[in-house]
Amino acid sequence: MASAVAARPLRILVAEDDPAVARLYASFAERRGHAVVCARDGAEALAAAAAERPDVILLxxxxxxxxxxxxxRSLKHDPATRGIPVLxxxxxxxxQLMRDLLLELGxxxxxxxxxxxxxxxxxxxxLLQR
Structure with missing residues (x-):
């Protein structure tokens, strides 16, 4: 059984264009002790990933x-953001085709x-405790 709080707080980038969904993800993660940055589209997500260097991206x-x-595709081609796990x-x-493509893209x-x-x-x- 996973604990309700991570061993260490994570920096999470939430890339989501629906403000209500982004707030839901952010508040849930923050209640678990994590810091959250939100981006409203893919372009903002790239800029935020480069500037903030989050531990994980919810995309x-x-x-x-x-x-x-x-x-x-851009995140995984940029050496500065390539290593950031993207969920x-x-x-x-x-x-299944979309899932396969996304996994292939990284x-x-x-x-x-x-x-x-x-x-x-x-x-x-x-993932990040390993």
Whole structure:
């Protein structure tokens, strides 16, 4: 059974264009003791990842300006952000072709929306405790 609080606080970047969903993810992570930065689209996510160097990125796929696929591709091609684990949280997560593409692009895992936040944060915490 995973604990409700991680061994160490994480810096989490939430890249999500729906403000209500972003607030939900952020408040859930903050209640677990983590620091959260939010980005409203893929372009903001790239800038925030480079500036903040988060421990993990929670990335939506369907976003304006730069979608999650292109953001993920850019994150994994940039030496400064390549090593940051990306957990994709998407309504498209149930599409096996999309899931395969996201994993091929470098996603650590893909979870389908609506996301079980307990499961998502447990996964991120376990990954980063290794």
């Amino acid at each position: 939506d796929v369907a976003m304006p300006r730069l979608d999650g696929r292109d953001a993920l 994709v949280l998407s309504a498209l997560g149930g599409d 996603a650590w895992d893909v979870l389908e929306k609506p996301v079980d936040l307990q499961l998502a944060l447990d996964k991120a915490e376990r």
